[in-house]
Amino acid sequence: MAEGTKSLRDELGPYFGEYGGRYVPESLIAALDELDAAYQAAKTDPVFQAELAELHRTYTGRPSIITEVPRFGEHAGGARIILKREDLNHTGSHKINNVLGQALVARRLGKTRLIAETGAGQHGVATATAAALFGMECVVYMGEVDTVRQALNVARMRLLGATVIPVTTGSRTLKDAINDALRDWVASVDTTHYVLGTVAGPHPFPVMVRDFHKIIGEEARAQVLELTGALPDAVTACVGGGSNAMGIFHAFLDDSSVALYGYEAAGEGHLTEHHAATITRGRPGVLHGARSYLLQDEDGQTIESHSISAGLDYPGVGPEHAWLADIGRATYLPITDDEAMQALRLLSRTEGIIPAIESAHALAGTIKLGRELGPESTILVNLSGRGDKDMETAGKYFDILDADALAEEDRGPIDGAER
Amino acid sequence: MSRVADVIAARKGEGSGALVGYLPVGFPDLATSIEAAIALAENGVDVLELGLPYSDPVMDGVVIQQATQQALANGFRLRDGFEAVAAITARVSTPVLLMTYWNPVLQFGVDRFADELVAAGGAGLITPDLIPDEAAEWLATSERTGLDRVFLAAPSSTKARLEQAVERSRGFVYAVSTMGITGARSDVDNAARGLVSRLREAGATSACVGLGISTPEQVHEVLGYADGAIVGSLLVKALADGGVDAVAAAASYLATGK
Ligand SMILES: Cc1ncc(COP(=O)(O)O)c(C=O)c1O
Numbered sequence: 001m002a003e004g005t006k007s008l009r010d011e012l013g014p015y016f017g018e019y020g021g022r023y024v025p026e027s028l029i030a031a032l033d034e035l036d037a038a039y040q041a042a043k044t045d046p047v048f049q050a051e052l053a054e055l056h057r058t059y060t061g062r063p064s065i066i067t068e069v070p071r072f073g074e075h076a077g078g079a080r081i082i083l084k085r086e087d088l089n090h091t092g093s094h095k096i097n098n099v100l101g102q103a104l105v106a107r108r109l110g111k112t113r114l115i116a117e118t119g120a121g122q123h124g125v126a127t128a129t130a131a132a133l134f135g136m137e138c139v140v141y142m143g144e145v146d147t148v149r150q151a152l153n154v155a156r157m158r159l160l161g162a163t164v165i166p167v168t169t170g171s172r173t174l175k176d177a178i179n180d181a182l183r184d185w186v187a188s189v190d191t192t193h194y195v196l197g198t199v200a201g202p203h204p205f206p207v208m209v210r211d212f213h214k215i216i217g218e219e220a221r222a223q224v225l226e227l228t229g230a231l232p233d234a235v236t237a238c239v240g241g242g243s244n245a246m247g248i249f250h251a252f253l254d255d256s257s258v259a260l261y262g263y264e265a266a267g268e269g270h271l272t273e274h275h276a277a278t279i280t281r282g283r284p285g286v287l288h289g290a291r292s293y294l295l296q297d298e299d300g301q302t303i304e305s306h307s308i309s310a311g312l313d314y315p316g317v318g319p320e321h322a323w324l325a326d327i328g329r330a331t332y333l334p335i336t337d338d339e340a341m342q343a344l345r346l347l348s349r350t351e352g353i354i355p356a357i358e359s360a361h362a363l364a365g366t367i368k369l370g371r372e373l374g375p376e377s378t379i380l381v382n383l384s385g386r387g388d389k390d391m392e393t394a395g396k397y398f399d400i401l402d403a404d405a406l407a408e409e410d411r412g413p414i415d416g417a418e419r
Numbered sequence: 420m421s422r423v424a425d426v427i428a429a430r431k432g433e434g435s436g437a438l439v440g441y442l443p444v445g446f447p448d449l450a451t452s453i454e455a456a457i458a459l460a461e462n463g464v465d466v467l468e469l470g471l472p473y474s475d476p477v478m479d480g481v482v483i484q485q486a487t488q489q490a491l492a493n494g495f496r497l498r499d500g501f502e503a504v505a506a507i508t509a510r511v512s513t514p515v516l517l518m519t520y521w522n523p524v525l526q527f528g529v530d531r532f533a534d535e536l537v538a539a540g541g542a543g544l545i546t547p548d549l550i551p552d553e554a555a556e557w558l559a560t561s562e563r564t565g566l567d568r569v570f571l572a573a574p575s576s577t578k579a580r581l582e583q584a585v586e587r588s589r590g591f592v593y594a595v596s597t598m599g600i601t602g603a604r605s606d607v608d609n610a611a612r613g614l615v616s617r618l619r620e621a622g623a624t625s626a627c628v629g630l631g632i633s634t635p636e637q638v639h640e641v642l643g644y645a646d647g648a649i650v651g652s653l654l655v656k657a658l659a660d661g662g663v664d665a666v667a668a669a670a671s672y673l674a675t676g677k
Contacts, residue, residue: 023521023548025478026584027598030575169484170474182477187599189575286522286548287475299497300526302474 008253008329014203017326019319022202024182024289031189036204038109043211048104055100056215059133060090062097063219066227066380071350072363076370080378082232084220084248086385087355093385094216094244095126099195101212103130106193113137113192117181119146119174119240120311120358121153122385123197128162130195138162141180143173146310153389171304174240174314178288198241199318202289206318213247216382221251224380233373234259237382238361239279239332240311242318244384249330259331262321263365265307266334276305278317279325279332292319308337308393309357311385339364341397344387356385357393421567422514423542423590424625426465427646435677436642439627440464440670441518441651442658443472443483444503445490452490453506455658458667460513463674467507468545468649471500471519478520478547480602482652486659497527501539508540516567516590518545529556533564543567543590551587558587569593572618572626574610581621591625591647592618596632602652604631607641615645635676642677 014020022032042048056062064085073081086094099116106114114131115138118124124140131138140157144166147154157164170176178201185194196205199213217235224232235252237245239262252258267275275281282293287302295303295315307313324330344360346367347353355363359382366381373379387394395401427437440459444452456467472487472495479487504515517536524532524544536544543566549557551570561568567590572581575598584592596611597604611628618626628641629649641648650673657669 021553022550023553024550025547025573025595026550026571026576026580027573027595029550029580030573030577169488175475179475179477183480183600186478187597189598285526288477289548296522296526298526300473300523301491302522 009250011207011320013207016320016323019284019292019322020203020206020290022289023286023291024202025186027186028189028202031185032202032204034109035105038105039204039208042105042108052101052104060096060100061088062215064088066220066223067353068227069347069351072347073370075346075350076367077373078375079370079373080228081366081370082224082227082378082380083353083383084216084380085383086216086244087359087383091122091126091129092388093122093126093356094213094247095123095197096129097215097247098197098209098212098243099123099126099130102193102195102208103134103136106195107134109193111191111193113139113188114195115139115141115181115184115192116195116197117141117174117177118197119143119177119313120309120356121146121150121157121389122311124162124164125153125156125160127195128157128160131162132160139184140164141167141177141184143167143171143177145172146174149393150310150389151392173305173310175302175316182288198243199246199320200241200288200290200292200316206290206320209243210246210250210320213243214250216244216247217249217251220248220380224378228378230378231255231258232380233377234261234369235380236261236263236362236366236369238263238312238358238384239317239321240314240358241316242321244382246318246320248380248382253329260324260329261365261369262330262332263335263361264332265309265312265361266336267306267308269336270334274306275334276307276313276315277334278315279321280334282315284322287316290319292322293317309340309361311356311358312361333365335361335364341394343367344394345398353383354387355383356387357390359384420565421590423466423516423567426514427591427625427627430465431646436645437465437627437647438463438638438674438677439466439468439629439647439649440654441468441470441649442654443470443487443490444500445472445493445495446486446655446658447489448493449499449503451663453503454663455666456503456507457510458663459654459670460507460511462667462670463677464670465513466647467513467515468518469500469503469515471497471517471523473520473523476520478600480600480652482655483601486655497523501535504536504539504541514542515540516543516545516569517541518547521546521549529560533560533566536566537564541566543569545569545593547571551583554587561589571595572614574598574614578617578621581617585618585621585623591627592623593649594618594626594628594645596628596630599630601630603633607631607637611641612644635673638673638676
């Protein structure tokens with residue numbers, strides 16, 4: 001970092017440039033202030049930090065490893081590709097990093113009930129897991145569309161003792177699940193903590209969630225340095241709300257030689273009407289408590305997003321990403337459903353690692369980037385989650401399910417589950 | 420300075436208080452929503468609160484969500500809001516506030532929105548997801564145009580925040596009766612009484628209570644300590660179930676509580 005240059009790693013909110021803030025009903029302000037105070041105290045409290053570190057060591061499975069993937073790299077212009085294996089965390093994705101942190105804060109605040117929104121179900125599963133671990137009540141809001149395409153995760157949450165509420169308003173996906181979680185929270189703040197699952201929402205969520213995930217980049221930066229003796233040329237991640245991307249970007253923000261790439265879901269194509277490419281196609285506005293980029297019509301009505309990946313199917317994005325995009329520190333590019341699915345299959349076949357469809361967007365972007373940067377380059381990819389939850393979608397996409405299995409399924413998932 | 424505050428003060432002068440009635444624009448269609456609002460004004464409602472349908476209404480319960488979603492599905496556009504205000508103010512003298520989430524105003528342009536509202540004869544805005552802390556642009560625009568700005572106060576608000584809400588609001592302060600969202604409730608929280616008394620200590624001369632009010636008895640009880648009672652979901656439900664006649668009947672029944 002050049003002398004006299006302000007570090008990009010010190011952003012404390014509530015604003016990132018002109019983004020962020022608190023656009024919520026007054027009823028929530030006291031709870032957000034209380035949360036902010038508790039989080040600020042926890043941040044500098046060695047007891048809290050030790051508790052979280054111990055949980056990560058003995059429960060999450062941190063540090064997560066890095067894996068070099070040369071056979072995959074051959075398809076990415078021969079670039080040296082290194083995966084940060086957040087898929088190996090307990091519960092199968094990066095989401096647990098944030099959830100354990102927030103659950104500890106909630107416990108300090110004396111809250112006995114956790115609520116969460118979820119898209120892919122990974123954040124819901126992580127929250128249900130923390131609630132089970134801490135003996136708390138748990139309610140997860142999930143868009144009805146997502147309860148179908150991520151049915152396995154619904155079962156996981158219920159098995160963990162959580163109540164899953166299918167949300168039937170609006171687009172019936174992640175955005176509407178957040179609306180219902182906020183409505184619940186307005187009426188329950190005395191006993192309830194809202195475990196927001198990404199770096200969006202009103203302050204302090206964007207900074208707090210980022211801070212709980214920045215361990216990803218801190219570990220990976222040291223691991224890559226040790227492995228290669230140098231910093232990577234680029235760091236890549238998929239961007240839904242942006243938590244795994246902020247988590248891996250943060251440690252590299254002041255390393256000006258390291259390019260940062262976030263890959264948004266372009267669905268059927270970012271020039272069609274069916275995509276979730278918020279920074280690529282959106283413009284600044286207010287949604288879910290913060291000012292950031294969002295997909296919206298002329299009247300400021302949110303436009304429904306589309307992606308094969310439930311975890312990226314969101315018309316907003318965290319305010320810190322909006323700011324990083326505007327100042328040019330990070331670049332955000334669209335990846336279509338098909339590009340992601342091809343990358344999912346490629347990593348599976350070349351390396352024996354089945355990624356989540358969300359993470360496959362980062363892989364698809366990395367293939368293009370590697371071809372641009374060439375064989376001398378090193379690219380660090382955040383493999384944010386594993387693909388187990390996506391087997392039904394992938395099975396149908398590649399037509400690799402047996403006809404019998406499909407016929408069985410046509411009788412309906414509910415019957416099927418009860419048999 | 421504020422027609423809304425004047426109307427509320429006048430009702431107080433008569434020994435009662437104001438009945439504030441909410442309906443969304445464009446539900447079940449634009450023309451009917453205009454007729455329904457006029458019916459409110461002609462049946463004892465003192466201040467009209469017209470809601471602009473929005474895709475992500477986090478302060479609203481199921482009844483209002485369903486109505487505003489239907490309005491959006493029918494093709495509601497922001498300009499319909501100004502058209503409704505103009506049509507209503509042309510026929511009744513009851514002041515009309517728009518209740519709107521912030522992003523539509525932001526995208527329309529705060530200044531342009533305010534100018535259109537003034538031209539239509541509107542009195543101001545109620546902004547459920549805009550706190551005074553984030554409202555610099557709206558504060559300046561409302562000063563320029565003289566429009567009312569109604570901010571919310573909650574049972575959980577600190578003294579300093581109540582003082583800020585009172586100082587920044589014009590027309591009235593919207594006292595949220597309960598920690599929750601819109602929708603009828605069998606009892607209006609005791610929290611409302613406590614909140615209004617704290618608002619008085621913070622200097623409020625015009626405080627209206629909303630959320631959960633749906634009977635003349637509740638209107639009467641609230642007007643015993645507050646300056647106005649705001650009713651929404653019950654009126655929306657009446658409109659959905661029985662059309663304009665049912666809304667008129669519901670309003671005049673509620674007004675017996677004044
Ligand atoms: C594996 C995985 N990666 C990424 C995401 C997207 O979220 P974010 O952008 O906050 O990392 C999700 C969300 O569900 C996910 O499950």
